[in-house]
Amino acid sequence: MKDEQEMVLTDPSSPSSPEDVSRRKFLQTGVFGACAIYIGAIGYPVFRYLNSPVEASQLASAVKEVTLDKANELAVGTAFMFKFGTSPALLIHHADGSWVAMSAVCTHMGCTVKFDEGAKKITCACHGGVFDAATGENISGPPPRPLERYDVKVNDASVVVTKIS
């Protein structure tokens, strides 16, 4: 029984002297510090592991320019969906011969919008947002902002779409 008594850790609720208190503080800080280091050493690789595809898609979305081969052959009055970085985008060849490119992500809740050839508008099926097909302005419905416009250069063999900085 004597041995058992000796092996019990000191009761932390009864500090006997000021030295004990400072020693306990020191130990506490040490233990907390060590725990923090371990949590960091385990947490960092786990975070980077889980975040890996996010990093890859952030790199992909940093794209400034996309070349669309043969897009110059797009018929007048029609539109074409392409990927700008990681998001969908619209290339429209208007009846008046003008070319417009803009993001196809609705500024309301992020649905993908659609070019309505008949009405010459861009519409969003999710909540009825409507955008101007020439400027990307939000005309009616809930969208708070216009669609993001891109620069368009039409060449002999392709169309180059560039982010407006």
Added chain:
Amino acid sequence: MKLETLKADLVERLGLEEAIKLAGKKTVPVHKHTFWYFWGGISLFSFLIQVVTGILLMVYYRPGPEAYESVRQITYQIQFGWLIRSVHNWSANFFLFSVFVHMFSVFLMKAYRRPREVGWYSGIALLLLGLTFGFSGYLLPMDELSFFATKVGMEIPNAIPIIGPPIANLLRGGLEVNEFTVQRFFALHVVILPLLYMPLLGLHLWMVQKHGNAAPPSEEAKEPSQRKTMPFFPNFVAQDLGVWLIVLNLISLLAALFPWQLGPQADPLAAAPEGIHPEWYFMSQFAMLKLIGRVIPGLAGEAAAMTLFTLGLVLWAMIPVFDKDKTNTKRSRQVLYFGIFVILVLLSTTFMGFVI
């Protein structure tokens, strides 16, 4: 103190008084073999590492035809994927190793005797499930080694007369190891085995809490006043946590310094690579099959070896029936010799497996 009130409320609402009383009263025997008490905890801790790293691997792993490609991505493309995979592999080996040490120390301390038989039986079941975890997980990367390991492993159920071949075919999902096999083994590895393992582990741990650690016969022989103990909480728990920390560091070090490799993709038309052998925990069976095969060639030898192994395992599992009580009789000495014999056979055949 608000925190104190919250604590008291929780204790009352959850009915924790009993558990706290039990933990407060529980002691752990202190003697020269106390070290072996840590191995159950080490097994538990490495199992927990398996659960965590296994869930992390599942984030990117794709069973089926893309299995190899997804493990290649985890190993070479995903940040720190190699580390998570390496920890999962090293910890799996560590887990089985500590389970074996735990089992043999329990055997030699005669901790399977009344009233701890359920602990022993559930432990044997946990070991078998653990080995099945190892076997099913080994296929998942679908590289050359895992392909042949599973191909050979499936010959074991296949050798059972009449019912063997249909069982092997069902397990494989075909006549050969293919993408359906990976899909099945994945379901086994991450759903079916954990579903069986968790409740059994709960029972096993409850039995340890209920009956406490058994003292070896040399301690039992002492007068109660001569025996030393330490409180389970906080002393033993603190030491246990210290050991877990050492294990964590060791596994991390091994995983970082010796990352687990990924072999070439499994090719059903390629010949088996030279010197191919199973993991160490199946090495003893492998060597015995080879050895007995030299004496009795052909299928008869294989059947003889497997019968011998199965009988040995049944006998091993049934030990509490034979050696029941705390008295040091002739029987208990026989069991001790049997245990030493089994350990020597396993060690020597495992060693032989690596050299023959």
